[in-house]
Amino acid sequence: MRLLLSGKAKCNSHGQDSSYFLGWQEYEKNPYDQARNPQGIIQMGLAENQLSFDLLESWLSENQDIAGFKRNGESIFRELALFQDYHGLPEFKQALVQFMEEIRGNKVGFNPNKIVLTAGATSANETLIFCLAEAGDAILIPTPYYPGFDRDLKWRTGAEIVPIHCTSSNGFKITACALQQAYQEALSRNLKVKGVLVTNPSNPLGTTMTRAELDLLMDFIVEKQIHLVSDEIYSGTVFSSPNYTSIMEVLAKYKKAEVWDRVHVVYSLSKDLGVPGFRVGAIYSNNDSIVAAATKMSSFGLVSSQTQYFLSALLSDKKFTRNYISENKKRLKKRHASLVSGLQKAGISCLKSNAGLFSWVDMRHLLSSNTFEAEMELWKKIVHDVKLNISPGSSCHCSEPGWFRVCFANMTEETLEIAIRRIKAFVESASRGQDKVISSQRSRNVNSRKKSFSKWVFRLPFHDREAGER
Incomplete structure (x- = not known):
């Protein structure tokens, strides 16, 4: 039976296919739990304040x-x-x-x-x-x-x-x-x-x-x-x-x-x-x-x-209310400092901020290229491999690839520490991989130069080679 739906019901302009919402869906399939699922995805895409509950x-x-x-x-x-x-x-x-x-x-x-x-x-x-x-x-x-x-x-x-x-x-x-x-x-x-x-x-x-x-x-x-x-x-x-x-x-x-x-x-x-x-x-x-x-x-x-x-x-x-407002700000400031400090130790910087339940994190140096395709590639690695759900800048319509929103107030201090350890291990692994790529490229360049030299030598007349050897 054919369903007769309104244009609004059938249209795809809701925005649910944004990476912002897709990250939530991945988290819901495999949510982190300290006791029941310690290898699950940690939700860092939710701007929720649980610090003063x-x-x-x-x-x-x-x-x-x-x-x-x-x-x-x-x-x-x-x-x-x-x-x-x-x-x-x-x-x-x-x-x-x-x-x-x-x-x-x-x-x-x-x-x-x-x-x-x-x-x-x-x-x-x-x-x-x-x-x-x-x-x-x-x-x-x-x-x-x-x-x-x-x-x-x-x-x-x-x-x-x-x-x-x-x-x-x-x-x-x-x-x-x-x-x-x-x-x-x-x-x-x-x-x-x-x-x-x-x-x-x-x-x-x-x-x-x-x-x-x-x-x-x-x-x-x-x-x-x-x-x-x-x-x-x-x-x-x-x-x-x-x-x-x-x-x-x-x-x-x-x-x-x-x-x-x-x-x-x-x-x-x-x-x-x-x-x-x-x-x-x-x-x-x-x-x-x-x-x-x-x-x-x-x-x-x-x-x-x-x-x-x-x-x-x-x-x-x-x-x-006076006590709540004051104490809530103190806790947010402390938690914000924990995130920024932890990311700095991992070689990642944040935009200087003074409010909110999140930080605007600069991961441009981790991109394989300065493109939004590379940003999505990095985001997928962080969600699926690092097991952290963060929001890519492109989902926020940022005009520069490589920025991410990372929330810090919707989890315990212990969970945040685990999240920081995961991102630090990822950056170190990526750095080692980068070093291997650079080393391999250098090796190929050296071998290429040797081969070029060898070809040049064997193109010389025989008597020139002899002279070169004495």
């Missing part, structure tokens, strides 16, 4: 009434079970915006009436793009960028992504030239540019955007009269200088300007609080029309009232 568990053990959905000893299960307001629990929205302010050093303020709750940042980003763009429209994004954006922003909305190509020559920072080139590229493809989307701190770079970059972006969207979306899902992971600057801090000086309504923030508790399974995301916008439309769309991805109730209690505990 014990702090959450400790809080939970001390607040059993909350976990049991009780208020002042009385059950509120019925109240939560029946609650289905699209706007969300007021106490949760208030607690969430206060947490967002705290993470940003209380340099900016958020209005709970301007926030839309969504089922994670994935839903938030897609909802925003639905509000801003459609088929024939483009969103500009600086490279390298999170591979999931190809799915989240394009698949159902019909919008296109046009890359803003950034390079290692300046640490992959955004430039005015790169912005203009991306804009012109979109126009040449008959696409209408609706906005720019950035991730700050950057995924996959693990860097925070400079004030100069943020000012440049604001000038650009003012000039082009387009929108700016700042995905700030990693804002609470900044573990060292320079300090973090939210786009909301920059926007403050534009309060009475028309652009005030064209800057939007995406946030989630998945990374900063380490609870991706709770599916809590948010859109923040000063644009009433965006808030109204996004609120209607959120009916397709609501956050459960039970989740909101639990997290409102947790986030309202200021003593806990």
Whole structure:
């Protein structure tokens, strides 16, 4: 029987065939386990924060009434079970915006009436793009960028992504030239540019955007009269200088300007609080029309009232949140240092970074040639032979082959040490292989010279050879 499916169901634009997702599939076939499968693949392609989970568990053990959905000893299960307001629990929205302010050093303020709750940042980003763009429209994004954006922003909305190509020559920072080139590229493809989307701190770079970059972006969207979306899902992971600057801090000086309504923030508790399974995301916008439309769309991805109730209690505990934010940053900084130091000992360097749950790792010297084919060849060796799942730069649309994203916060310190030992052994083995190739080439060159000399000698007249021997 022939299945009658929609074009969307049959199309292949989801991005699931990206090496980013293929690496996950290989990991799932043979996952590492210290006791049950020590030779399995270690997952270093997952940007998940497990370093401070014990702090959450400790809080939970001390607040059993909350976990049991009780208020002042009385059950509120019925109240939560029946609650289905699209706007969300007021106490949760208030607690969430206060947490967002705290993470940003209380340099900016958020209005709970301007926030839309969504089922994670994935839903938030897609909802925003639905509000801003459609088929024939483009969103500009600086490279390298999170591979999931190809799915989240394009698949159902019909919008296109046009890359803003950034390079290692300046640490992959955004430039005015790169912005203009991306804009012109979109126009040449008959696409209408609706906005720019950035991730700050950057995924996959693990860097925070400079004030100069943020000012440049604001000038650009003012000039082009387009929108700016700042995905700030990693804002609470900044573990060292320079300090973090939210786009909301920059926007403050534009309060009475028309652009005030064209800057939007995406946030989630998945990374900063380490609870991706709770599916809590948010859109923040000063644009009433965006808030109204996004609120209607959120009916397709609501956050459960039970989740909101639990997290409102947790986030309202200021003593806990202050300690959590501080301790989480310390642990991320220590773990980041462990990865960078271990890779350096293996002869591999990383882009200098100060945030995130990953490092942008430079393996260009391990490529057989300066091509993306060579990058894929290296990636396959690392996944299948070294048994590490990392993300190749090409999956992040990096314009230079040989860069990889390596995650460090989704495993124990012991597992990270094993991963570093594996990559170190691989590099040493590759180096020995390189030495053998060079030695073999030198040997062939020497033999070739000897043969050439021999042929030259025997082409000489007999008496010349005699003279040469005496």
